[in-house]
Amino acid sequence: MTDAPTRPALVQSTGPAHTRIYAYGAARGENAVPNDDLVGPIDSSDEWIRQRTGIVTRVRADAATTAIDLASDAAAEAVATAGIDPALIDAVIVATISNPKQTPSVSAIVADRIGANPAAAYDLNAACAGFAYGVAQADALIRAGSAHYAVVVGAEKLSDIVDPTDRSISFLLGDGAGAAVVGPSDFPGIGPTVWGSDGSKAEAVGMNHTLVEFRDGQSPWPTLRQEGPTVFRWAVWEMVKVARQALEVAGVQASDLAAFVPHQANMRIIDEFAKQLKLPETVVIGRDIETTGNTSAASIPLATHRLLVEHPELSGGLALQIGFGAGLVFGAQVVVLP
Ligand SMILES: CC(C)(COP(=O)(O)OP(=O)(O)OC[C@H]1O[C@@H](n2cnc3c(N)ncnc32)[C@H](O)[C@@H]1OP(=O)(O)O)[C@@H](O)C(=O)NCCC(=O)NCCS
DSSP states (O other): OOOOOOOOOOOOOOSSEEEEEEEEEEOOOOOOEEGGTTTTGTTHHHHHHHHHHHOOOEEEETTTTOOOHHHHHHHHHHHHHTTTTGGGGEEEEEEESOOSSSSSHHHHHHHHHOOTTTTTEEEEGGGHHHHHHHHHHHHHHHHSSSSSEEEEEEEEEEGGGGTTTOOOOOOOOEEEEEEEEEEEEESOOOOOOEEEGGGGGGGGGGEEOOHHHTTTTTSSSEEEEEHHHHHHHHHHHHHHHHHHHHHHHHOOGGGOOSEEEEEOOOOOHHHHHHHHHTOOOTSEEETTTHHBOOOGGGGHHHHHHHHHHGGGGGTTTTEEEEEEEEEEEEEEEEEEOO
16 A cells, blocks of 8 residues: 555535525517418328327427527526526526537527626537436536526527428427526425436437438438337336436425426326326416427426416425436426425
8 A cells, every 4th residue: 555645635615505496587489380380291180289289389489589599588587587696607507409500509608698607508418308407407516516506498499400291299399498597595495306318219209310411412401200109108107207206305295296397298298197196186287388389498497487477376386397308318306486
């Protein structure tokens, strides 16, 4: 055994014991697109889409509006509602799969636009679980002393990566962004995250081609597609277990919840969750999919924002949120609503 080299002890940071969500912000695409506008090229009908998915209209953004614009608007609202000085935000995390530029990140531009420059900023690719992943990271960064406040955004302009003739997923998708400000708390406001992945099912949902194939003229513009029934079964059987675990590790029961906000993938999946989790009727369920569609990383914060607008009495109550999607990946946690 050799003696340890003589060196000064490092400082390692620690932060507050608890965190919570201070406020939400939301931005939806400017246009409500009804089912009838999309059914022609996929030989479908308004009735089929309503019955199989619960979607009546989805929101889609103007051509000139970007995921960065949507993210900035949602983040700015969340920061204004939280009432914090943007200079105290040290981390901006944007979950997205639809920024058409690989680099620079959406997050650095959003940080600058909301007055948080020079906050650490990075994008996160966890598809429809992206917001739950971002909340997990913000919570951990703050409790580790790496940030005072963090902004988590889910932002998508999915209409840029849909094929109007695709029957598997395109008609489900919408454009929007939802944001949350996370910061220190006197009480536990974000329960432990249950998260994970199953890359053996990577082919179940995702892009149908690479940009290189497109460049080389070997494919059309890459778009999203999925094996719908495979994803549906995985969501209903496996994700209910994840939701139960998130309740268990947070030390609460379904009957303690004020709200349930699952990823807005399909109304039938949401109903099945509610049934299997035996949610009492007092639990308000996020059903934003009906008029917003599936906005991937944005869907949970958009649905939560709407719930808080429509049911202000939920403030201070517990919400279970669960995201799941391409990867496959999943993430769930119980949070105290601001
Ligand atoms: C995509 C989805 C709505 C399809 O619904 P489904 O009930 O599974 O439909 P199926 O694929 O089993 O097809 C059932 C029938 O509808 C038809 N069909 C499929 N897509 C259709 C469409 N878009 N319009 C009209 N008919 C359609 C099929 O051809 C089939 O017809 P058949 O019975 O005559 O053979 C559903 O699978 C789903 O929501 N999956 C999960 C989505 C999800 O969670 N994604 C997460 C990642 S974002």
